Amino acid sequence: MSGGTGKTRLIVTAIVGALVLGVAARFVVDRIADKGSAGVDSGKVTVSGDARIGGPFSLTDHTGRAVTERDFRGAFMLIYFGYTSCTDVCPADLQSMSDALDSLGPLADRVRPVFVSLDPERDTVAVLADYVSNFHPRLVALTGTAAQVAAAAKVFGIYFAKVRSRSAGGAADPRNYLMNHSSFIYLMGPDGKFRAAFRPGTAGKFMTRRIRDEIEAGGGA
Numbered sequence: 574m575s576g577g578t579g580k581t582r583l584i585v586t587a588i589v590g591a592l593v594l595g596v597a598a599r600f601v602v603d604r605i606a607d608k609g610s611a612g613v614d615s616g617k618v619t620v621s622g623d624a625r626i627g628g629p630f631s632l633t634d635h636t637g638r639a640v641t642e643r644d645f646r647g648a649f650m651l652i653y654f655g656y657t658s659c660t661d662v663c664p665a666d667l668q669s670m671s672d673a674l675d676s677l678g679p680l681a682d683r684v685r686p687v688f689v690s691l692d693p694e695r696d697t698v699a700v701l702a703d704y705v706s707n708f709h710p711r712l713v714a715l716t717g718t719a720a721q722v723a724a725a726a727k728v729f730g731i732y733f734a735k736v737r738s739r740s741a742g743g744a745a746d747p748r749n750y751l752m753n754h755s756s757f758i759y760l761m762g763p764d765g766k767f768r769a770a771f772r773p774g775t776a777g778k779f780m781t782r783r784i785r786d787e788i789e790a791g792g793g794a
């Protein structure tokens with residue numbers, strides 16, 4: 574990325590991305606607030622908008638194995654969508670997830686950390702196999718066809734879009750692009766149902782507390 578046009582483009586992209594994330598954050602926080610009040614006050618069945626986060630998916634893991642959401646049942650799942658070429662937010666959040674699991678001690682065995690690539694064009698199985706080695710040893714990375722990834726993102730309410738950038742000289746390089754994407758970390762229960770959403774930048778120790786609470790509340794495998 575160089576030159577005035579590239580810089581302007583990047584800034585515009587960042588602003589648009591921040592706005593989208595802000596709206597998405599508000600949406601999720603509102604949903605969580607809804608769930609809390611419904612569960613505590615009215616005694617209504619707590620099937621709220623939260624039920625719309627999570628659902629069926631069909632992807633390939635970083636060992637080349639075909640997997641679906643059913644392969645993750647029976648354990649909590651800490652799931653994050655991003656892409657390996659992301660230099661900032663994705664690695665930081667994946668590191669926080671790793672920290673959270675480290676702090677859980679033996680309870681970490683009840684949680685499966687999962688990274689879903691939103692960039693299947695570049696994030697092949699081989700790329701993901703290499704990438705996971707930077708993070709928690711039990712991290713599972715998933716990719717798939719463009720259609721499979723789009724379907725998985727949709728069931729988790731994840732926004733993503735490719736943003737073209739231009740290399741020096743202005744020639745378009747088809748491999749040179751960024752992905753705008755939502756960066757929530759979702760905690761799903763052993764039943765595959767939504768439990769919590771953590772904002773991008775959430776500290777690992779905060780996630781640890783919440784995950785421990787969920788496990789101790791009896792949602793174990």
Ligand code: NI
Pocket residue numbers: 655656659660661662663664754
């Ligand atoms: Ni990212």
